[in-house]
Amino acid sequence: MLHFSPAKTASVLLTLLIGLWLAAPNLMPASWVKAMPSWLPHKTLTLGLDLQGGSYFLLEIDRNAVIKEQVASLRSQARQILNDNKIRSQAALQGRGILVTLPNPADTEKAVQLLQVLGNPADGNLFGTGNRTATITSSTPGQVSVALTDEGLRDRMTRIVQRSVEIVGNRVNQTGVVEPIIQRQGEDRIVVQLPGLEDPDRFKNLLGQTAKLEFRLVDLSMPVDQAMRTRPPVGSTVLPSADGGQNYLIEDQVMVAGDELTDAQASFDQNTREPVVSFRFNTNGARQFGRVTTENVNKPFAIVLDGKVLSAPVIREPITGGSGQISGSFTTQQAQDLALLLRSGALPAPMTVIQEQTVGPGLGQAAIRAGEMAALVGSLLVVGFMIASYGLFGIIASIAVALNVGMIFGILSLLGATLTLPGIAGIVLTVGIAVDSNVLIYERIREEVRAGRTVLMSLDAGFARALATILDSNITTFIAAAVLYFVGTGAVKGFAVTLGIGIITTVFTAFTVTRLLVSWWYRGVKPRSIPI
Structure with missing residues (x-):
């Protein structure tokens, strides 16, 4: 031995x-x-x-926002399915679901069958795994109830948290923090530990922003003041500007979504020398952006981030190169942070910082x-x-x-x-x-x-x-x-x-x-x- x-x-x-x-x-x-x-x-x-x-953050996914988004999606999909099958209907929000009213009660059974697709799980359907996302029932002729299930909502939250961990990791890694710890905690929370962090306020701002970028047209059919006093036209919403200035009447339809971006970098405008964010679309986004700008020359085109208008420049000529820039009276740091948020992608749901500690x-x-x-x-x-x-x-x-x-x-x-x-x-x-x-x-x-x-x-x-x-x-x-x-x-x-x-x-x-x-x-x- x-x-x-x-x-x-x-x-x-x-x-x-x-x-x-x-x-x-x-x-x-x-x-x-x-x-x-x-x-x-x-x-x-x-x-x-x-x-x-360093700094410790405990983030929480906004469950109510997830439910609201899911219900709105159910409403939109239900309308589309029934319209495609020549069934007239009206859909109203009802708690964690929608109530579809049919003028012709004879269409009830067919509508229930058609709307069953709304309950199919988002994943695992091929092998029969996964949970139903919604239940479709009818207790009264002419009315169909579509309600989110607890199991489906739990699956949705799991996917959202997993995706959010990835995106938060992308945001943190691009700032140069060494060895961050980003982990899921419970069903709807994320723990973020940033050793050596010197500017917790900046990171709190970065982690708390959804960064959902949208390109939408400005509605010129009614002055924004009148829309605020009365009611906006159907399909449009009054949105505030990011700098707290004027409000805008913006069409609800998203012409180009921010997830079509492939890159975003902070730069300076060649004419004004002000900080801006230059962006570039992928092939599909470039095609959509070119079509929209071609069809809407001399119309204002709003750039919306998390429900606030960054800017609404007028389209002077078609932009077919698949790239552009966002201006909005940014400081250099703000332009860099916005570019970072756009590169890392939008969070699938809003998050709030519910606990913060600085060591x-x-x-x-x-x-x-x-x-x-x-x-x-x-x-x-x-x-x-x-x-x-x-x-x-x-x-x-x-x-x-x-x-x-x-x-x-x-x-x-x-x-x-x-x-x-x-x-x-x-x-x-x-x-x-x-x-x-x-x-x-x-x-x-x-x-x-x-x-x-x-x-x-x-x-x-x-x-x-x-x-x-x-x-x-x-x-x-x-x-x-x-x-x-x-x-x-x-x-x-x-x-x-x-x-x-x-x-x-x-x-x-x-x-x-x-x-x-x-x-x-x-x-x-x-x-x-x-x-x-």
Whole structure:
């Protein structure tokens, strides 16, 4: 058990060297790391929100807005289906659904059958999975009720949250924040942690905007003041301007949607030198934009963002190149933020920031010092106990533990992980687990010595008989860490990652590395007794 071939010794040492090599950049000044050649390891651990400061946001999807949008979609689709089948109807909103009234009651049964398509799930329909999105019933001739189902709404919310996590991630990543944490929480909430964030107000504004861009025509059939005093024409709505100035009477029909954009960049107008946002459409969007501008020359064309008019320039000539620009008395920062929002895409539903916390760098440094002190004191106590209990073998165990911690930092650096206080707690716990494995080995060796075995046989049997116990204890702990990782969120995941990695390195260092060091000691000293 103590015999190591040259190849095996080289493989153990190479593994240790690689782990420590990967961890080395964490001990170097940042200027040294930047100056290192690209082929050398240069990744370092990123400190989490609780260590270097930053901002924490809890976002909530507007469930009522989702329901309102779904109901409006049901109403529009129901009208279209019935009109296509020559059935006259009227559709009115009714709670979480619509009530379709048919002038001819004889059309009721046919209408119910035609409207069943509205309840088909958005996904999974091919294999019969997924939940019905709406129920279609009729209890009175001439009336058909279409109501959203709880299951369908839950599925819709799940898809919206998943999509929102992606879009929020795109927005945050384009601002240069390092290692943000963006996770779903519950059914309709998203947690965003931004370590090192210096301008939380700007990010709060970015995260809270839906960024739904629409290009619509201005309705010139009635003055906007008259529309506000009486009622806007059917198919038009009065919308405010983004700068709080005049109002506009805007047609409801969206001529070109913002999701047809392929790029948006902040730039400067060549004539006025004011900040603007230049945009470019995809092929379909360019075709629609060219058709609309060709058919509406000399008419104002409104650019609407989240229900507010950014600007309403008059179309002087057809724009067929698939690109254009948005102006609106922007500052440079506002133009950059709007371009960022348009590039990352519109959120599928409005979100609000319901909780916000800012951790200052001072608190982060205090947390770092507290974590370092806890790790240092804990490690010194463990090392002191091992040396007092096992003498030379306690020193060997302490060396193995130090190598273990170095390998943990190397693997975390390689993975680009974020180190948090719970992560530090996982590393400290790993030190205890590693020493526990050495204690098992050394106690087995003591038992063999008491039984009268020779030095070599005692050492060999101690490692061999302790191996099964070490594997059992570490495998069960690793299973617990895996469950914490897949079930937990945030801080729990950070703890589980460091603990899981620490268990793997512990089995290697506490058994293999310790055994190699003991083997070297035995071959070098040729002891007649074991100092344990």
